[in-house]
């Protein structure tokens with residue numbers, strides 16, 4: 001192991017040097033990947049020297065998501081303390097289902113869940129778990145909603161038309177989950193949004209009434225805290241005002257992208273009303289920059305978690321009470337330790353440190369929007385209180401611009417679509433960035449366009 005740890009150190013150091021020197025890497029064309037790198041597996045193993053050199057090539061030709069030029073997705077940057085925790089979790093290699101195998105790691109997971117329950121004001125019966133990602137957090141929430149509506153479904157299966165409500169700008173996992181959960185895609189009602197991308201509460205109300213008239217069973221409303229394209233926050237208070245009038249209508253808040261605003265005194269008002277929700281989830285690997293993946297799902301009544309996810313397994317749960325056997329409330333059986341990396345970060349910077357990260361992302365977004373508004377070559381498509389900054393530059397086709405920047409290894413940024421317009425979506429989620437890094441993004445892009453203008457497609 002010692003020798004391999006040295007290899008790890010050596011390659012990691014090289015990666016960090018390249019990140020600083022080159023930014024995101026120039027991509028290998030997908031159809032040339034297997035000719036460029038020796039990825040195929042053979043009967044004989046490689047000798048150590050060749051193995052190390054190949055591993056280094058693979059690492060250095062992989063897209064560098066931790067650099068100051070990666071703005072492509074809803075994660076980015078490298079949290080040092082989070083990475084340290086992740087590396088130790090790999091060394092420990094526990095599984096989180098029982099106290100017998102997880103020991104203090106179980107306490108770490110519980111400490112995070114307890115603290116988040118308190119921050120949400122979810123009351124003394126709240127509990128949670130670490131699902132494998134935000135999509136699966138939404139899935140677990142939907143299953144709890146389904147089973148709370150009709151407690152026999154886990155025995156008999158779904159036999160009625162049960163209806164899901166979510167905005168037309170919400171995450172596609174809601175659709176996938178309706179497929180997996182036996183609900184069916186046809187039972188999803190995509191509720192209209194306003195110009196900011198927020199669900200229209202009145203449209204929700206009308207749709208529920210319409211479905212009740214047909215004898216359908218409304219059981220699950222998904223509100224989004226940070227929509228995937230515009231970063232919009234649904235009005236949870238207004239949505240609760242409607243859902244509270246219907247029996248067993250579960251309200252879930254999908255905060256995968258921006259639910260971490262709960263850590264900021266300045267921005268937690270964006271999820272006002274969240275204390276009324278039945279469940280809430282967020283991805284610490286998004287706004288809190290913890291390494292992928294780290295998702296947390298909280299529910300107000302822990303019996304719902306137990307009802308939907310506990311199954312007896314005598315071979316597994318041989319010691320200690322259920323409170324410390326976390327497998328009783330998780331989706332998987334064997335489960336990796338996603339808690340330690342979040343705990344190492346949180347413990348080292350405190351809640352105040354997490355708050356600063358969140359605030360920094362909104363500050364960077366403000367810097368970007370101000371730059372765009374002050375330069376007439378740009379058109380802005382997004383709004384305040386969002387860390388997604390959407391724009392077009394000089395009428396250049398955003399798809400071509402993003403793809404060309406990527407192909408030439410300049411920077412990585414994606415495009416999005418809302419209300420019939422397509423635009424570049426700059427996500428200021430890397431809280432290690434400073435204002436100068438955002439201004440550098442524009443400079444790199446403008447210099448590139450000046451050089452390449454002839455070749456780029458215009459709108």
Ligand SMILES: *Cc1c(COP(=O)(O)O)cnc(C)c1O
Nearest residue numbers: 133134135171226228254256257
């Ligand atoms: C990212 C995201 C998800 C999915 O989370 P994964 O961890 O990628 O599965 C769900 N909802 C929203 C709003 C998101 O931004």
